[in-house]
Amino acid sequence: xxxxxxxxxxxxxxxxxxxxxxxxxxxxxxxxxxxxxxxxxxxxxxxxxxxxxxxxxxxxxxxxxxxxxxxxxxxxxxxxxxxxxxxxxxxxxxxxxxxxxxxxxxxxxxxxxxxxxxxxxxxxxxxxxxxxxxxxxxxxxxxxxxxxxxxxxxxxxxxxxxxxxxxxxxxxxxxxxxxxxxxxxxxxxxxxxxxxxxxxxxxxxxxxxxxxxxxxxxxxxxxxxxxxxxxxxxxxxxxxxxxxxxxxxxxxxxxxxxxxxxxxxxxxxxxxxxxxxx
Amino acid sequence: xxxxxxxxxxxxxxxxxxxxxxxxxxxxxxxxxxxxxxxxxxxxxxxxxxxxxxxxxxxxxxxxxxxxxxxxxxxxxxxxxxxxxxxxxxxxxxxxxxxxxxxxxxxxxxxxxxxxxxxxxxxxxxxxxxxxxxxxxxxxxxxxxxxxxxxxxxxxxxxxxxxxxxxxxxxxxxxxxxxxxxxxxxxxxxxxxxxxxxxxxxxxxxxxxxxxxxxxxxxxxxxxxxxxxxxxxxxxxxxxxxxxxxxxxxxxxxxxxxxxxxxxxxxxxxxxxxxxxxxxxxxxxxxxxxxxxxxxxxxxxxxxxxxxxxxxxxxxxxxxxxxxxxxxxxxxxxxxxxxxxxxxxxxxxxxxxxxxxxxxxxxxxxxxxxxxxxxxxxxxxxxxx
Numbered sequence: 001x002x003x004x005x006x007x008x009x010x011x012x013x014x015x016x017x018x019x020x021x022x023x024x025x026x027x028x029x030x031x032x033x034x035x036x037x038x039x040x041x042x043x044x045x046x047x048x049x050x051x052x053x054x055x056x057x058x059x060x061x062x063x064x065x066x067x068x069x070x071x072x073x074x075x076x077x078x079x080x081x082x083x084x085x086x087x088x089x090x091x092x093x094x095x096x097x098x099x100x101x102x103x104x105x106x107x108x109x110x111x112x113x114x115x116x117x118x119x120x121x122x123x124x125x126x127x128x129x130x131x132x133x134x135x136x137x138x139x140x141x142x143x144x145x146x147x148x149x150x151x152x153x154x155x156x157x158x159x160x161x162x163x164x165x166x167x168x169x170x171x172x173x174x175x176x177x178x179x180x181x182x183x184x185x186x187x188x189x190x191x192x193x194x195x196x197x198x199x200x201x202x203x204x205x206x207x208x209x210x211x212x213x214x215x216x217x218x219x220x221x222x223x224x225x226x227x228x229x230x231x232x233x234x235x236x237x238x239x240x241x242x243x244x245x246x247x248x249x250x251x252x253x254x255x256x257x258x259x260x261x262x263x264x265x266x267x268x269x270x271x272x273x274x275x276x277x278x
Numbered sequence: 279x280x281x282x283x284x285x286x287x288x289x290x291x292x293x294x295x296x297x298x299x300x301x302x303x304x305x306x307x308x309x310x311x312x313x314x315x316x317x318x319x320x321x322x323x324x325x326x327x328x329x330x331x332x333x334x335x336x337x338x339x340x341x342x343x344x345x346x347x348x349x350x351x352x353x354x355x356x357x358x359x360x361x362x363x364x365x366x367x368x369x370x371x372x373x374x375x376x377x378x379x380x381x382x383x384x385x386x387x388x389x390x391x392x393x394x395x396x397x398x399x400x401x402x403x404x405x406x407x408x409x410x411x412x413x414x415x416x417x418x419x420x421x422x423x424x425x426x427x428x429x430x431x432x433x434x435x436x437x438x439x440x441x442x443x444x445x446x447x448x449x450x451x452x453x454x455x456x457x458x459x460x461x462x463x464x465x466x467x468x469x470x471x472x473x474x475x476x477x478x479x480x481x482x483x484x485x486x487x488x489x490x491x492x493x494x495x496x497x498x499x500x501x502x503x504x505x506x507x508x509x510x511x512x513x514x515x516x517x518x519x520x521x522x523x524x525x526x527x528x529x530x531x532x533x534x535x536x537x538x539x540x541x542x543x544x545x546x547x548x549x550x551x552x553x554x555x556x557x558x559x560x561x562x563x564x565x566x567x568x569x570x571x572x573x574x575x576x577x578x579x580x581x582x583x584x585x586x587x588x589x590x591x592x593x594x595x596x597x598x599x600x601x602x603x604x605x606x607x608x609x610x611x612x613x614x615x616x617x618x619x620x621x622x623x624x625x626x627x628x629x630x631x632x633x634x635x636x637x638x639x640x641x642x643x644x645x646x647x648x649x650x651x652x653x654x655x656x657x658x659x660x661x662x663x
């Protein structure tokens with residue numbers, strides 16, 4: 001029972017960490033960033049490279065985040081900004097960007113599978129069971145991240161501006177908020193979060209040029225049902241991630257892989273607002 | 279008089295034809311997964327083929343003719359294989375197919391081989407029981423690989439209950455189904471058998487399930503590459519320490535997993551550390567030809583090398599590249615290669631010497647025991663030999 005609880009908590013938190021970057025971009029920019037999967041993969045390769053260089057794996061998460069922010073700002077300026085008035089084309093552009101990044105990674109590192117060292121190895125005793133120490137720390141990081149992001153939106157000037165842009169962009173601009181700057185910052189943050197999440201999950205898995213794709217699908221579904229709110233994304237991740245663990249454990253891991261997508265579709269059918277309170 | 283002249287004419291003509299014939303190279307088609315899942319091992323397979331052809335040509339070729347290779351990418355799957363086989367057999371008109379491919383690619387290519395009637399040697403380990411009068415296989419099938427691991431776990435590690443984990447596709451399920459039957463026939467029990475889709479990477483639920491039944495030993499058969507690695511890492515992170523046999527890991531992958539791979543048992547027909555003169559000669563020649571570009575030879579690339587020698591020997595014995603004659607000869611020729619002496623005389627399959635190895639901390643594989651001449655069992659009962 002203890003193991004099952006921990007499986008659900010950790011799976012949910014990992015999903016949250018992976019989806020957070022996608023949500024913030026969707027919320028502020030009304031843009032589904034299909035390059036999210038490629039950003040995750042990029043973060044994975046940062047973890048791989050820092051591992052090769054012998055740098056602390058914890059530091060790789062920070063480095064990946066910084067690289068993501070920088071890349072995000074550049075991409076926003078040259079690819080996304082010219083397409084603000086053509087939202088559908090902007091989405092297509094991010095899709096194409098994802099393919100380009102994937103191919104660049106393939107050229108640089110090949111199609112093979114690479115590994116990153118784990119900052120923590122072995123197990124630690126929680127709730128009377130020995131559980132993977134790194135998985136637990138990822139869960140803790142995800143919860144801290146959820147708190148930090150919520151605080152950022154609720155208690156800072158940037159958060160206030162971002163919320164204003166989310167609610168009514170025209171009105172926000174009329175009030176003197178530089179919505180272009182808010183958008184640029186947001187895209188940088190979203191890309192940074194995605195890269196950091198990639199570096200965070202890679203030590204548990206492995207990285208190859210297509211690593212991000214399955215995560216993109218699940219993140220997309222979670223963001224769709226949680227509206228623009230980090231607490232509701234956390235709830236959605238825990239509920240759907242929990243369902244995935246339960247189905248995998250008691251029915252079949254093959255069906256478990258589809259649980260999130262199917263449940264998200266059902267949630268949207270029954271309640272189009274999903275888990276968001278708005 | 280007239281007859282004699284005719285005879286002379288015919289003789290001189292046939293000599294002329296023979297001479298023209300001798301100049302034509304013998305074409306060997308090699309469909310291989312340069313892209314897709316097999317892309318990790320494909321370069322080593324191509325190098326093996328190139329080395330064998332170069333060595334044979336240096337000694338004057340076969341029947342006075344040189345060998346040439348036609349490499350085609352099958353994209354590791356059925357669709358790519360159809361294109362590759364079609365172009366090799368019907369456009370490039372190769373004399374034989376010698377391929378290391380996924381089971382999906384082989385199954386897609388085999389009907390084209392049957393239609394084109396060319397000899398084929400399949401050099402990848404596989405789930406067994408794929409039969410065609412035109413196809414031979416020179417690597418291992420479950421009947422040869424599973425027994426060493428299971429027997430070792432039962433006798434030396436005193437294992438009675440086993441847990442099986444695999445990827446959800448033909449090879450994964452085929453191997454574990456055989457493993458389950460074998461364990462049960464030896465009086466052991468299978469406490470659980472779980473699969474994850476081929477692109478799945480989160481083994482958490484399966485590992486938790488395994489812990490709840492606490493088996494004595496674990497045997498896995500995943501797709502090569504990513505699934506294999508993620509499973510191993512997550513097993514280690516979860517603190518699983520029971521004997522762990524991996525039916526689908528090769529030496530190279532084990533090396534790249536680092537410390538996580540330590541203690542994994544593998545069963546193979548080829549390991550680089552094999553201590554025999556043929557293997558040393560092979561490794562030295564490969565090193566000399568490819569230098570630091572050499573891809574580590576492995577259980578998938580060495581059979582390709584031997585298969586080209588087998589084909590050359592069969593053509594030599596048949597006296598021509600005639601498909602029917604070569605196919606008959608393939609069952610009889612013996613190849614002395616890095617894996618020992620191999621004859622594909624067991625229903626188009628071969629008896630092989632299998633090695634049980636254990637991965638050491640530095641990634642090298644220590645040979646624990648040797649099982650000489652393991653029979654492939656009943657693979658294709660309707661093919662005479």
